[in-house]
Amino acid sequence: MRPQRLEAALAAFEDPAAKARSLVPLHRAWASTAAIPAPVRPVVARSWQRQSLKNPAIRPLGTGDIVDRRERAAVLSGLVPMLEERLLQLAADAGNELVISDDEGYVLWVAGPSPIRRRSEDIGFVAGARWRETDVGTNGLGAAMAERTPVQIFGPEHAREEQHTWVCTSAPIIEERTGQVLGAITLSGSYRTAHPHTLALVSATAREAACLLAARHDRELHLLAGSVPAPPGRHVLVDAQGWVAHSAGFGVGNRLRLPGNLCAGGTWLPELGAVLAEEVPGGWLLHGGNRETDARLELELAPVPVAVLVQDGQRTEIRLSERHGQILALLVANPEGLDAHGLMEQLPGTTTTVTVRAELSRLRARLGGLIESRPYRLGLPASFRA
Structure with a gap:
């Protein structure tokens, strides 16, 4: 994994109140002219360019829909205990709340001190609300998902004025094997609690989550390889997404591109050519073709x-x-x-x-x-x- 260059919103000994005052004129200039002043941080400037100040009202999902989304996000749900263990106590000590959202930006879990949670309810940062940039403008959660990298959004860097007393530090959880953003973790609170260490903490936790998923997938491939006896001749054993558990006689990488309509029988794959596909529990066994094919x-x-x-x-x-x-x-x-x-x-x-x-x-x-x-x-x- 390439090291990420983290850009905190303010330095360790910088006065948050003074920083917020310096950002107010920049936000007002952008809000009135749509032109982004040069002092605005690049990550914030890109976010301001991506969205409009005219966002619709926040309408959170009902309890049943939240439960459905948690079930849909089964992989992310399995990470919640680890995320809470790593972040929740530290967040509470710093006067922050922990927010976990799914791959579409819907907030599914919120935990932390009651006072900060009551304040977040006033701005609609609650379970069931969707907080992408297109929904609520520039914010930590939305920017992190759009940038695919940890982001800290401070005070008047938020697009909406009701969020100007907040700091949100977010990181996307990215499944390395697919490149898919599964969701995001966010620590949010008063901008007076802002600290660069928060960005490093959230980033490290997101990386740990990605490593846990990668290790889990490796174990699944190992189990698949052990459960299907290796046949004679050229073959490749892959899981349902095409990740290679075992191969013999083929020069293949870590993953094959499987067609969405793959079914048992003779078929053709770009990396392998003519093969015989056999469905096995958890994936496919692809046998090498021979010169006597009728292809x-x-x-x-x-x-x-x-x-x-x-x-x-x-x-x-x-x-x-x-x-x-x-x-x-x-x-x-x-x-x-x-x-x-x-x-x-x-x-x-x-x-x-x-x-x-x-x-x-x-x-x-x-x-x-x-x-x-x-x-x-x-x-x-x-x-x-x-």
Whole structure:
């Protein structure tokens, strides 16, 4: 994971009241002209640019909808005990509350001292409320989700004036294996409690949550690999999202792109080519194909180039760029194959064999090893579609 550059809203010994007074003219200038003054911090300037001061009224969800959203956010729900253990007591000691929101910015858990929670109710920062930037303007939770990085929003950096006495320090929880933002954690309170250490604490907790999820997924893959006996021959065992638990005979990375309509039987995958898919508990076992497959390739050039792989009665369409369509057409027309020089001579606008080889490399990645080399030729029957 790349180290994050954290930018606190104010320095450790900076006077919060003086800082807030210095920000009021900047906010007023932006509110009246929509022009962002130069002294505004870059993260705040980007947030001000993303949204409008005219946000709709906050209408929190009902209790039943909150329960439904907590059940929907099962992965995030499993992290709540750890988040509370790491942050809740420290938040209370600092006069802050702990807020946990889901991937759409809905506040699902709020905990902390009663006085601060009553104050947050006055501005609508309550369970069931959605606090994205488009809902309530610039705020810590919304900015952290939009920026995908920890953010501290102080006093008049908030878009709405009723939030100008607050400081909100937020960090998104990002699942590393998918890059998905699962939610955000926020410590909020009076701007007089602002401190740069809060940003570091929230950031470290979000990273710990991401590491717990990664470790949990590794354990799940290990269990999957142990529960499915390895078959003879080339194969890849993946979970339902395509993450590789075990492989033999294939040079694969950590994850395969599985089509949404994958079903048992013969199929074709870009990274593997022709395979036999077998559904197993928790994922898929993909067996390597062989030369005796009945697969064939059909090339359609108009209105846009499309390669159609037909295997076991199933059709897989792969959209191509114009250049890749031209290359594939030459290979279909020359089943005996062409070297890079032969392709260069017949491709319009191509002047070097280096360019040809680069395009072939990209095309072979798209077609999952269907193109052989020395010379370049298709490894299965191919024809043009009318």
